[in-house]
Amino acid sequence: MEHEGDHSCGGGQVVEASSLSWGTRIKGFIACFAAGIVCSLLGTLLLWVPRKGLYLFAVFYTFGNIASIGSTVFLMGPVKQLKRMFEPTRLIATVMVLLCFTLTLCSAFWWHNKGLALIFCILQSLALTWYSLSFIPYARDAVKKCFAVCLA
Helix, strand or coil, rough: CCCCEEECCCCCCEECCCCCHHHHHHHHHHHHHHHHHHHHHHHHCCCCCCHHHHHHHHHHHHHHHHHHHHHHHHHHCHHHHHHCCCCCCCHHHHHHHHHHHHHHHHHHCCCHHHHHHHHHHHHHHHHHHHHHCCCCCEEEEEEEEHHHHHHH
């Protein structure tokens, strides 16, 4: 009998989800997702701090988004999460999200460029939205049609 999250792999079975109970996984998901929201909101509030506000915003906003994406590891397990992230239907979106995370943090920490940090935060939000839509059947098609109608 195959358990949820088990898959055959080279003759053996690999448990991809987690050894944690379902209740513990739900609590971990909620805690990580909530921490992500708190970081993003805190980053938004810190935006108005004189001189360092934009850097703090970029860092907290990015870490919040990373925590939010990471929260699903509790539900799926790390192996399944990575497999789903890099499926052909969301490969480009995943790469764009990770690239925007990286470029946002580089803009804040190494390049000290507030304008770029803000641009990459905006691109990060757009990329993350497109990535998230890939999990909802036909959502991307609906968004494309909506933009086509609006631009026509």
